[in-house]
Amino acid sequence: MEVLKIATAGSVDDGKSTLIGRLLYDTKSLTSDKIEAIERVSKKNGLDYLDFSLATDGLVAEREQGITIDVAHIYFSTPKKSYIIADTPGHIEYTRNMVTGASTSQTSIILIDARKGVIEQTYRHFFINNLLRVKEVIVAVNKMDLVNYSEEVFNNIVQDFEELRAKSDFKEQKLTFIPVSALWGENIAEKSSAMPWYDGQTILEHLENLKLEDFEEKSQARFSVQMVIRPKTDEFHDYRGYAGKISGGSLKVGDQVTVLPSLTTSTIKEIHFFNDFFEEAPAGSSVTIKLADDINVSRGDMLVKSYEVPKETKILNATVCWMDNRTLVPGTKYVLQHNTNGVLAKVDKVEGQIDTDFGTADDANALKLNDIGSVKLKLSKSIFVDSYQENRSNGRFILIDTQTNTTAGVGFIK
Amino acid sequence: MSSILNQNTLESEAIYIFREVVAQFENPVLLFSGGKDSITLVRLAQKAFYPARIPFPLMHIDTGHNFPETIEFRDRLVKDLGLDLIVRKVQDDIDNGISIEEKGKYSSRNSLQTNTLLNAIDEFKFDACIGGARRDEEKARAKERIFSIRNDFGEWDEKNQRPEVFDMLNGRIDIGQNVRVFPISNWTELDVWNYIDSEKIEIPSIYFAHDREIFERDGLIWTASEYVYKEDHETTETKRVRFRTVGDITCTAAVASNADTVQKIIQEIRDSAISERGARIDDKRSEAAMETRKQQGYF
Numbered sequence A: 001m002e003v004l005k006i007a008t009a010g011s012v013d014d015g016k017s018t019l020i021g022r023l024l025y026d027t028k029s030l031t032s033d034k035i036e037a038i039e040r041v042s043k044k045n046g047l048d049y050l051d052f053s054l055a056t057d058g059l060v061a062e063r064e065q066g067i068t069i070d071v072a073h074i075y076f077s078t079p080k081k082s083y084i085i086a087d088t089p090g091h092i093e094y095t096r097n098m099v100t101g102a103s104t105s106q107t108s109i110i111l112i113d114a115r116k117g118v119i120e121q122t123y124r125h126f127f128i129n130n131l132l133r134v135k136e137v138i139v140a141v142n143k144m145d146l147v148n149y150s151e152e153v154f155n156n157i158v159q160d161f162e163e164l165r166a167k168s169d170f171k172e173q174k175l176t177f178i179p180v181s182a183l184w185g186e187n188i189a190e191k192s193s194a195m196p197w198y199d200g201q202t203i204l205e206h207l208e209n210l211k212l213e214d215f216e217e218k219s220q221a222r223f224s225v226q227m228v229i230r231p232k233t234d235e236f237h238d239y240r241g242y243a244g245k246i247s248g249g250s251l252k253v254g255d256q257v258t259v260l261p262s263l264t265t266s267t268i269k270e271i272h273f274f275n276d277f278f279e280e281a282p283a284g285s286s287v288t289i290k291l292a293d294d295i296n297v298s299r300g301d302m303l304v305k306s307y308e309v310p311k312e313t314k315i316l317n318a319t320v321c322w323m324d325n326r327t328l329v330p331g332t333k334y335v336l337q338h339n340t341n342g343v344l345a346k347v348d349k350v351e352g353q354i355d356t357d358f359g360t361a362d363d364a365n366a367l368k369l370n371d372i373g374s375v376k377l378k379l380s381k382s383i384f385v386d387s388y389q390e391n392r393s394n395g396r397f398i399l400i401d402t403q404t405n406t407t408a409g410v411g412f413i414k
Numbered sequence B: 001m002s003s004i005l006n007q008n009t010l011e012s013e014a015i016y017i018f019r020e021v022v023a024q025f026e027n028p029v030l031l032f033s034g035g036k037d038s039i040t041l042v043r044l045a046q047k048a049f050y051p052a053r054i055p056f057p058l059m060h061i062d063t064g065h066n067f068p069e070t071i072e073f074r075d076r077l078v079k080d081l082g083l084d085l086i087v088r089k090v091q092d093d094i095d096n097g098i099s100i101e102e103k104g105k106y107s108s109r110n111s112l113q114t115n116t117l118l119n120a121i122d123e124f125k126f127d128a129c130i131g132g133a134r135r136d137e138e139k140a141r142a143k144e145r146i147f148s149i150r151n152d153f154g155e156w157d158e159k160n161q162r163p164e165v166f167d168m169l170n171g172r173i174d175i176g177q178n179v180r181v182f183p184i185s186n187w188t189e190l191d192v193w194n195y196i197d198s199e200k201i202e203i204p205s206i207y208f209a210h211d212r213e214i215f216e217r218d219g220l221i222w223t224a225s226e227y228v229y230k231e232d233h234e235t236t237e238t239k240r241v242r243f244r245t246v247g248d249i250t251c252t253a254a255v256a257s258n259a260d261t262v263q264k265i266i267q268e269i270r271d272s273a274i275s276e277r278g279a280r281i282d283d284k285r286s287e288a289a290m291e292t293r294k295q296q297g298y299f
Helices: A016-026 A032-044 A060-065 A092-103 A120-131 A151-166 A203-209 B009-024 B036-049 B068-081 B090-095 B113-124 B189-199 B262-271 B281-285 B289-295
Strands: A002-009 A072-077 A081-087 A107-113 A136-142 A174-179 A222-229 A241-247 A256-260 A264-273 A276-281 A286-291 A302-305 A311-322 A333-338 A341-353 A372-385 A396-401 A407-413 B002-004 B028-031 B058-062 B085-089 B128-130 B147-150 B178-181 B210-217 B220-223 B237-242
Touching: A002 A016, A002 A092, A002 A120, A016 A072, A016 A081, A016 A107, A016 A203, A081 A092, A081 A203, A092 A120, A092 A311, A107 A120, A120 A151, A120 A311, A120 A372, A136 A151, A136 A203, A151 A174, A174 A203, A222 B009, A241 B009, A286 B009, A311 A396, A333 A372, A333 A407, A372 A407, B009 B036, B009 B128, B009 B189, B028 B036, B036 B068, B036 B189, B058 B090, B058 B113, B068 B085, B085 B090, B085 B113, B090 B113, B189 B262
Parallel strands: A002 A081, A002 A107, A107 A136, A136 A174, A276 B002, B028 B058, B028 B128, B058 B085, B128 B178
Antiparallel strands: A072 A081, A222 A241, A222 A302, A241 A286, A256 A264, A256 A302, A264 A276, A264 A286, A311 A372, A311 A407, A333 A341, A333 A396, A341 A372, A396 A407, B147 B178, B210 B220, B210 B237
């Protein structure tokens, strides 16, 4: 079955958890014991309706404070598709979680409170979706019940959002605006009778109609070697296969390939998965590849088609989203993890924090937790990269703090 | 030779994770309970490293309160695939005074597994423990990373987890820390069953409908066994049941079922109104039962 991954973003009290709970309830994905638990807790909290946000808030602290702290993954399915929602918190201080959630998703739902309209955090949510090149964005204008289901309120929000979009450089992104009331289940799975002026799809209808092939990246094939498989058994005595996941485009038996960084060339002799062999494997496949020649290939190396060799560089200019408490400042060193390859990187310059309002960058020379900025990095060894726009997997990296080992930031190569 | 590979997204993701574990860690282990999720992991590991053998051992934390069918199955699987199996017993820790047996009506060794697991990790210096937990099972598990860091005490710091962006897995840890790895994080119960079906994976017989001596308590079906505490007024009867999860016999309730094939089980789950862990007595202890256990190092 097709799997569609969705990230959700909204500010505090926009009703994001309620919307997700509603999607689960309306698709009959909540089981009776979960509905009973929601009834029990709703009643205990003195509510006379079912608080669907209880279906998602997982940690004790979240239930106490009624907020979402960490990315939660929620699963539901219809006869047509399986859905995975990365429910990400809207607090400004938790932006790193939003980037995390959106990074694995094909589509996003941005929530807006109809009473508040487009606010500063909406800019940020939209900006992150742009930065990550999320192709399909649903803007759900929630709490329409609290603005008398007003078409004018909705249209004003759409207009404000369109002004924001005009500043974005990612023109292929598709925006869909849907007026909803998550609390009362209006335009979530079922059409609202209170908003006859809206003739578009409900959120669920829209999701159901999205085609997965439209999300496939049509770029150049990149194959990062995860490990070398050498069984050393009698049966497979001289076997040497390269295990990894293909990204960007497909690879075929007979393709002439170049091994990076050594630049040696060979031909793909076999593509196999378990005990089966294939002529061709598309992007997204985890396979094992054998080459015609006995050359030196190890973890961190990359195989590409010989006429599609990416750019070699020791200097990277990237947009970096900072996720660590320790501020990013020039002069510090990090491990830069690019696919399966790790190199040392020194921060050469922080060239300003990007205004998530798509305005001009300021001249900040450091990035704090949750800041997004332009950074120039010098690398200890050259790597072979694409820009993130050209090739998602080969155009991104993470920065790992060498002292704490934490993932401190994520970068998008320009 | 087939022409174009058409791989299941979830399978591709799981295999990628397995390979990252072996590439990034020195001493991984697969935590094997004998349940369908860990059996699925074994199949995925086989595929990930083929034609090499699975490059890590399996470890079973044995509460001593097992379904005999599960143990028979475990031993056969290990023998057939030529795997290494480590067994560490909760009973040994009780005998040595490290763990204290719970008493009374709801007593179970489920929580005692944590001690035994942490001691075994220490004993073998495992730096990565691969497990079959899935995010759809329970709401604390929904917050898990694929690489989830544990400190020296096995504790999970749920509010301070590393961001996991795209498919990039950062397995760098300090000495003393270890990582729990969940390759089938994004699978649902139904995904696992569909995979068992399409791959024709063998699973222990207790997953299929069978006649069993049971008694009912708190609306759940308990197995009549020497290990399960039963009050005098609780009477047993024989019923057609199956198990949806396989854990310690004292905390795994059965469901009434006639599903005796994988296909019928899939249909039953589709129609089912009760969640998988709805029959887990250990989760019923409180709203935050799983989160509390996880913080303490439970798997």
